[in-house]
Amino acid sequence: MQALRLPARAKSLDAFRTFAADALRQSGLEPSALGRVELVLEELLTNIFRHAYGGGPGDVELACSADGGAFCLKLTDWGPPFNPLTQPAPDTSAPLDSRPIGGLGIHLVRHASDSLDYRREGDRNVVTVCVRPPRPAGEKPSKEEGPR
Amino acid sequence: MIQIQETTTAGIPTLALAGRMDAPSAPDLEHRLAEALAAGRTCLILDFSPLEFIASAGLRVLLSFAKKAGKAGCALALCGLRPEVSEVFRVTGFTTIFRIHGSADEAARALQASRV
Numbered sequence: 001m002q003a004l005r006l007p008a009r010a011k012s013l014d015a016f017r018t019f020a021a022d023a024l025r026q027s028g029l030e031p032s033a034l035g036r037v038e039l040v041l042e043e044l045l046t047n048i049f050r051h052a053y054g055g056g057p058g059d060v061e062l063a064c065s066a067d068g069g070a071f072c073l074k075l076t077d078w079g080p081p082f083n084p085l086t087q088p089a090p091d092t093s094a095p096l097d098s099r100p101i102g103g104l105g106i107h108l109v110r111h112a113s114d115s116l117d118y119r120r121e122g123d124r125n126v127v128t129v130c131v132r133p134p135r136p137a138g139e140k141p142s143k144e145e146g147p148r
Numbered sequence: 149m150i151q152i153q154e155t156t157t158a159g160i161p162t163l164a165l166a167g168r169m170d171a172p173s174a175p176d177l178e179h180r181l182a183e184a185l186a187a188g189r190t191c192l193i194l195d196f197s198p199l200e201f202i203a204s205a206g207l208r209v210l211l212s213f214a215k216k217a218g219k220a221g222c223a224l225a226l227c228g229l230r231p232e233v234s235e236v237f238r239v240t241g242f243t244t245i246f247r248i249h250g251s252a253d254e255a256a257r258a259l260q261a262s263r264v
Binding site: 010013014035036038039042043046090091092093094095096097099101102104105107108111 | 170171172201203204205207208211212214215218232236239240241244245
């Protein structure tokens with residue numbers, strides 16, 4: 001498990017992204033998962049930057065691990081309890097005029113990830129998200145997996 | 149980082165969007181799109197073929213721009229979405245908001261046909 005802890009602000013995004021990309025490369029998992037890893041990382045981080053500390057200072061920690069063929073990101077902040085997964089799903093069929101601006105980040109994370117979990121651990125918010133890379137060509141899907 | 153290059157396709161102003169449409173680049177994109185509207189464009193093609201990545205910050209700018217363009221009477225067409233970008237459009241329902249074509253030429257033909 002590798003971890004990086006930085007201030008929860010927009011300038012930290014690049015360093016977190018590089019850190020996750022390096023960890024994915026070192027994990028030996030299929031690199032084509034990178035796009036989805038970058039997407040879930042950006043959405044969860046920008047959410048924390050915006051909401052975790054109400055504009056005040058604070059840190060966020062990213063830990064990456066390869067777990068049973070999936071690449072997992074664990075994001076920790078020390079803000080007040082906040083579960084981003086309780087956000088209602090957006091109406092993705094609404095026409096242009098009635099579409100609200102925003103509210104799509106967590107929806108994208110749900111779609112791009114294979115598991116997503118929130119826990120309050122003491123004084124921390126911990127979100128864990130896992131992305132399972134596509135199977136290499138020719139490998140048969142296992143029985144548990146349904147069609148996507 | 150996003151690089152935006154303006155060209156024309158069959159006489160229609162076309163913005164080629166290269167790089168990443170993410171939180172860091174969103175303000176830049178918003179500014180450039182606002183400029184295109186302020187220049188009084190009546191139609192515009194957004195060429196996504198050089199775009200590698202899009203996140204919700206980019207979608208937010210696009211949606212806000214589409215609303216303003218609609219009010220300003222500027223017809224929009226998008227083209228050349230790569231599979232990962234296309235997937236983000238699909239799961240957010242953006243495929244139903246925008247007119248999306250394979251190439252800039254097809255987008256230009258569709259815009260010209262809709263003007264008649």
